[in-house]
Amino acid sequence: MKPVLVVGAGPVGLATALSLAHQGVPVQVIEAEPALTLDQRAGSYHPPTLEMLAPFGVTEAMHEIGIKVPRWQIRDRRKGVIVEWDLGLIADLTPYPYRFHLEQHRLTPILYEKLKAFPHAQVRFSTGFVDATQSGDAVTVKTTSGELTTPWLIGCDGGRSTVRKHLGTPFEGFTWPERFVVISTLADFAQHGFTSNAYVADPREWAAVFHMPGLWRLAFPVHPEENEVDVLADEAIEARMQRFVARPEPYDIPYASIYRVHQRVAKDWRVGRILLAGDAAHLNNPLGAFGLNGGLHDAILLAGYLGRVWRGEADASLLDLYVRQRRTANVEFVQTQSIGNKKMLEEADPAAREETFAGLRRIAADREAARDFLIKSSMIWSVRRAGEVA
Secondary structure: OOOEEEEOOOHHHHHHHHHHHHOOOOEEEEOOOOOOOOOOOOOEEOHHHHHHHHHHOHHHHHHOOOEEEOEEEEEEOOOEEEEEEEHHHHOOOOOOOOEEEOOHHHHHHHHHHHHHOOOOEEEEOOOOEEEEEEEOOEEEEEEOOEEEEEOOEEEOOOOOOHHHHHHOOOEEEEEEEEEEEEEEEOOOHHHHOOOOEEEEEOOOOOEEEEEEOOEEEEEEEEOOOOOHHHHHOHHHHHHHHHHHOOOOOOOOOOEEEEEEEEEEEEOOOEEOOEEEOHHHOEEOOOOOOOHHHHHHHHHHHHHHHHHHHHOOOOOOOHHHHHHHHHHHHHHHHHHHHHHHHHHHHHOOOHHHHHHHHHHHHHHHHOHHHHHHHHHHHOOHHHHHHHHHOO
């Protein structure tokens, strides 16, 4: 039997392939780039994601180099800490009661090494998806390196997915007028009272703060009238950082980049023997760290279901259940929550902002309410919700 074909060797594609390989399903990954890419964006993992990756030895390997984040903050730019959340409150629900920080480009080599241990798994670089034709129980795939035949094609090729574009399915939603600038610095914000993850509210210049191994990463809004070249100029980056936390010495900035931010969900995640997962199926702003986590949740569920179909234990309609479950979790939780998080951070009305902060303090002061908040924000609720969908 021909191997399942996965397009894209990012974390979602490699996790899908790894789960399939673990089940004895032959799998081939094609990647347009000549090697694993150095994507600086995502890097914060929620408890359910760590649980899903644990059976493959991935979570253990991540813990050798990443950072546990048991507490995180919501702050105001002028007033400081509004609330600090302690994930120890949900320690009875998960073996990983913390967020975990490790850049995406340090996760992909772990997944790749685990995948290479399987003789029935292969990754082909410098091989891009061009086109596909479905006929009977096969998909004929045209690539930049020749033609391949597969029983199932899975598009995990990111937000600009060529597989999704080939399907012609609408990518419903919108693009934010603001772009995000991500600045990495060697400065240590723990000495200023920041937890390793913090969200800082401000009507004009909110911020998201992430402590990664060896550096801190900050995301700020770039407004439509701001010029990209000007924003990335050394003096502008320095001025932005000094506005955030003033200090006598200049900041050491290894890199900074700007990217557009979308809230979109593909209308169709399955067309016959072609399926979508991860950013190819859905995009959201990074406030709450739901994007990569949601993509990895797609990967593990899809691979689990496809393994059952492969072995003849289930009908192919089980793959429609994957679509219903993961699309519901994305629309009902990831989209609404990430949009809500952004609106909370940028709220310009002082009275509305104070009302929101007062509500957060009330939740934090009530143990049960705080637990419910953490069950939602840590994505335990979204995984449960997906499981309820029939």
